Amino acid sequence: MESPIEELSFEDALKQxxxxxxRLESGEATLDExxxxxxxxxxxxxxxxxxxxxxxxxxxAIRLDADGRPAGVKPFAAG
Structure with missing residues (x-):
């Protein structure tokens, strides 16, 4: 039986x-499948x-002070 999706780790979900x-690309599955x-x-x-x-x-992200030393952390901002 397949594991519930909400319990899967990222790696397991990606593998599945x-x-x-x-399976879809193989073209071997029936329409319902x-x-x-x-x-x-x-x-x-x-x-x-x-x-x-x-x-x-x-x-x-590590924040640096004016001298380039680590001064704390701040949330990562993607983009």
């Missing part, structure tokens, strides 16, 4: 997503995106 994509795979793949993609967003929010 790669398997889903491979393809729909089920697509739906699971979309949920796995969302899980990976959520995990990456949470990881990014936890990253901190």
């Amino acid at each position: 997503l790669e398997q889903v994509v491979g 393809s729909i089920t795979l697509y739906e699971r793949g979309d949920k796995l993609r969302q899980r990976c995106a959520e995990r990456l967003d949470r990881a990014q929010a936890r990253i901190e």
Whole structure:
């Protein structure tokens, strides 16, 4: 039985997503199976995106003082 998506680590979700994509790309799945795979793949993609967003929010950048010494940390600002 497949693990619930919300319990998967990023790495496990990504691995399963790669398997889903491979199965879909093979063209061997029936239409019903393809729909089920697509739906699971979309949920796995969302899980990976959520995990990456949470990881990014936890990253901190080191602030330097005028002399270039570490003076603290601030939230990472992507972009």
